[in-house]
Amino acid sequence: MRKSTSIAIGGFDGMHIGHQALFRELDDNGTIVVIETGYANLTPDGFRQRYTKHRIVYLKLGDIRHLDGAGFIAFLEKKFPKLKKIVVGYDFHFGKDRKYSYEDLKQLFKGDVVVVEEVKHNNDSVHSHKIRAKLQIGDIKGANDFLGHNYTIVGKRVDGQGLGSRELVPTINLSVKDFLLPKEGVYATLTRIDDEEHFHPSVSFIGHRITTDGSFAVETHILDGTVTCKEKAEISFVDFIRNNEKFDSLENLKEAIKKDITIANRMLKRLEL
Ligand SMILES: Cc1cc2nc3c(=O)[nH]c(=O)nc-3n(C[C@H](O)[C@H](O)[C@H](O)COP(=O)(O)O)c2cc1C
Numbered sequence: 401m402r403k404s405t406s407i408a409i410g411g412f413d414g415m416h417i418g419h420q421a422l423f424r425e426l427d428d429n430g431t432i433v434v435i436e437t438g439y440a441n442l443t444p445d446g447f448r449q450r451y452t453k454h455r456i457v458y459l460k461l462g463d464i465r466h467l468d469g470a471g472f473i474a475f476l477e478k479k480f481p482k483l484k485k486i487v488v489g490y491d492f493h494f495g496k497d498r499k500y501s502y503e504d505l506k507q508l509f510k511g512d513v514v515v516v517e518e519v520k521h522n523n524d525s526v527h528s529h530k531i532r533a534k535l536q537i538g539d540i541k542g543a544n545d546f547l548g549h550n551y552t553i554v555g556k557r558v559d560g561q562g563l564g565s566r567e568l569v570p571t572i573n574l575s576v577k578d579f580l581l582p583k584e585g586v587y588a589t590l591t592r593i594d595d596e597e598h599f600h601p602s603v604s605f606i607g608h609r610i611t612t613d614g615s616f617a618v619e620t621h622i623l624d625g626t627v628t629c630k631e632k633a634e635i636s637f638v639d640f641i642r643n644n645e646k647f648d649s650l651e652n653l654k655e656a657i658k659k660d661i662t663i664a665n666r667m668l669k670r671l672e673l
C-alpha cells in the first residue's frame with residue numbers, strides 16, 4: 401500500500417469487463433481497492449485475485465460509509481501516501497447516502513481522477529447485479545459475455561448417494577458455499593480437480609435430485625476418463641443444457657443423462673474450433 405501510486409475503487413464482485421476497463425488505467429504500482437459490502441457471491445473470499453495481476457486491498461464499507469468527500473480523500477491519502485491517480489467508473493458514488501460522485505473526487509483530490517465511461521455489451525450496460533440475474537435464469541452465455549470469462553465456482557468434495565457410479569454415471573459431488581449457484585439444471589462445464597493444472601470437459605447437475613432422494617446437489621461428471629477427486633473441484637460454466645426434471649424411472653434419467661453427455665461434448669468441442 402505504501403508503494404501504490406494509482407488505485408481503482410469499487411465493489412468489483414465478478415471482475416467483469418466493466419471492472420477490467422478500470423484496471424487497464426492502473427500503472428504497475430496500481431492497487432484495486434475493494435469496498436466490501438458483504439454481498440459478493442460471484443467472486444467471494446479471495447476469488448477476485450485470479451482475475452487480475454494487480455494487488456487487491458479490501459476495505460469494509462462500514463469503515464468509510466460515514467465519511468464526507470474530504471474525509472474520504474484524507475482516508476485514501478493516509479492509506480496510500482504515494483497516491484497520484486484514482487480510477488473510478490461513470491456511476492461511482494461514495495459517502496453517506498452515496499451522496500458524492502466522481503465530480504467531488506475531481507474537486508477534492510490533488511492528483512488525477514480517471515473516470516471510465518460506461519462499458520456495454522450489445523448495448524446493455526454491464527453490472528454485477530445483471531450477471532447474478534442472468535445466472536439465476538440459466539443464461540450462462542449472457543453472464544459469461546458480461547464477465548469476460550466463464551463463471552466459475554469452487555466446492556469441497558462430499559460423498560454422494562453412491563447411486564451415480566452404480567446405476568447412472570459417476571459424479572464428483574460438491575458442497576459449495578458463498579458462490580451464487582446458477583438456476584437448477586444441467587450444464588456443459590469444464591472442471592478442475594484438486595490442484596490439477598488443466599480443466600476436464602464435463603457435464604454438471606445443480607439442483608434437487610427430484611428423481612432420486614430429493615436432496616440438493618452440485619455434481620459433475622467428467623467426460624474424458626476416470627478421475628479421483630480428493631478435496632475440492634472447480635466448475636467453470638460454458639452453456640446451459642436443460643432444466644432439472646423428475647423422471648419416472650432411473651432408466652429414463654439414465655437416457656436423459658446420455659443425451660446430456662452428447663450435447664455437452666458438442667458444446668465443448670465448439671470451444672476448440
Ligand atoms: C448430467 C446429469 C443430469 C442429471 N439430471 C437430473 C435430473 O434432471 N433430475 C434429477 O432428479 N437428477 C438429475 N441428476 C442427478 C442424479 O439424480 C444423481 O446423479 C443420482 O441421484 C446419483 O447421485 P449420487 O452421485 O449422489 O450417487 C443428474 C445428474 C447428472 C450427472
Ligand SMILES: Nc1ncnc2c1ncn2[C@@H]1O[C@H](COP(=O)(O)OP(=O)(O)OP(=O)(O)O)[C@@H](O)[C@H]1O
Nearest residue numbers: 410411412418488489491492518519526527528529
Ligand atoms: N459497466 C461499467 N462501465 C464502467 N465502469 C463500471 C461499470 N460497472 C461498474 N463500473 C465501475 O466499477 C467500479 C466498481 O463498481 P461496482 O462494484 O458497483 O460494479 P457494478 O457492476 O456496477 O455492481 P452492481 O451491479 O452490484 O452495482 C465503480 O467505480 C463503477 O463505477
